[in-house]
Amino acid sequence: MTDNPAWSRGEFEAQLRARGAGYHVHHPFNVRMNDGLLRPGQIRAWVANRFYYQVNIPRKDAAILANCPDRATRRKWVRRILDHDGNGEDNAGGIEAWLRLGAAVGLDADALWSQQDVVPGVRFAVDAYVNFARQAPWQEAVCSSLTEMFAPQIHKDRLANWPVHYGWIDPDGLQYFRSRIRLAERDVEHGLQVTLDHFTTRAAQERALDILQFKLDILWAMLDAIEKACPDSEVPQ
Numbered sequence: 274m275t276d277n278p279a280w281s282r283g284e285f286e287a288q289l290r291a292r293g294a295g296y297h298v299h300h301p302f303n304v305r306m307n308d309g310l311l312r313p314g315q316i317r318a319w320v321a322n323r324f325y326y327q328v329n330i331p332r333k334d335a336a337i338l339a340n341c342p343d344r345a346t347r348r349k350w351v352r353r354i355l356d357h358d359g360n361g362e363d364n365a366g367g368i369e370a371w372l373r374l375g376a377a378v379g380l381d382a383d384a385l386w387s388q389q390d391v392v393p394g395v396r397f398a399v400d401a402y403v404n405f406a407r408q409a410p411w412q413e414a415v416c417s418s419l420t421e422m423f424a425p426q427i428h429k430d431r432l433a434n435w436p437v438h439y440g441w442i443d444p445d446g447l448q449y450f451r452s453r454i455r456l457a458e459r460d461v462e463h464g465l466q467v468t469l470d471h472f473t474t475r476a477a478q479e480r481a482l483d484i485l486q487f488k489l490d491i492l493w494a495m496l497d498a499i500e501k502a503c504p505d506s507e508v509p510q
């Protein structure tokens with residue numbers, strides 16, 4: 274506990290944004306991916322492992338919905354589930370778009386759905402995120418989604434760099450990244466509003482920073498595990 278005065282809304286938001294220094298955009302594996310240094314087998318390993326994150330995001334969001342008694346919040350939050358699952362009509366959803374990314378890098382949908390290439394560290398990290406959302410107060414789970422503040426840039430980097438470095442990947446497969454830029458910005462606007470409204474004492478604000486760090490660590494741990502599973506020397510082309 275701290276006796277320090279609460280930060281202003283602006284200062285609190287600045288403290289949250291400053292945590293971007295630890296975002297997985299700076300992970301060595303992501304840096305090499307962005308610099309065009311990964312072999313096809315390493316890109317495929319990343320896509321297959323990240324699929325486990327993709328399919329669990331709507332389950333995580335459903336847990337937040339289940340814990341949230343506030344109808345106005347649920348009305349906004351439910352959109353996130355449809356963003357990923359699609360609606361079976363005009364919106365195919367993000368999971369479908371990720372399957373198209375898989376196809377573009379040479380992975381068929383059955384291989385992705387089977388999760389046969391998901392390594393234990395990725396499974397543990399993603400499961401920790403879903404479990405946190407099930408067990409924590411819903412405002413804390415909302416706060417944990419705020420790594421998305423830093424996601425638009427990572428998507429833009431991929432859109433700019435992959436076509437240059439990885440000519441073997443059909444650029445149509447990159448649509449997932451394109452679609453997430455706008456959605457992430459919308460999500461962050463709402464998630465930040467909930468967080469800035471809820472964590473109002475200095476102790477609570479510091480708790481929010483710890484929650485954000487927990488989520489940054491999940492993303493970082495995923496890349497550690499993927500990197501370890503496919504070192505440069507052992508990856509088949």
Ligand SMILES: O=C(O)c1cc(C(=O)O)c2c(n1)C(=O)C(=O)c1cc(C(=O)O)[nH]c1-2
Pocket residue numbers: 330367417418419420421422423424427453492
């Ligand atoms: O590609 C990425 O680096 C990245 C990171 C994150 C993130 O920061 O959690 C998300 C996504 N992508 C993403 O596509 C996505 O839909 C998403 C939802 C969430 C969330 O916590 O609710 N994070 C992210």
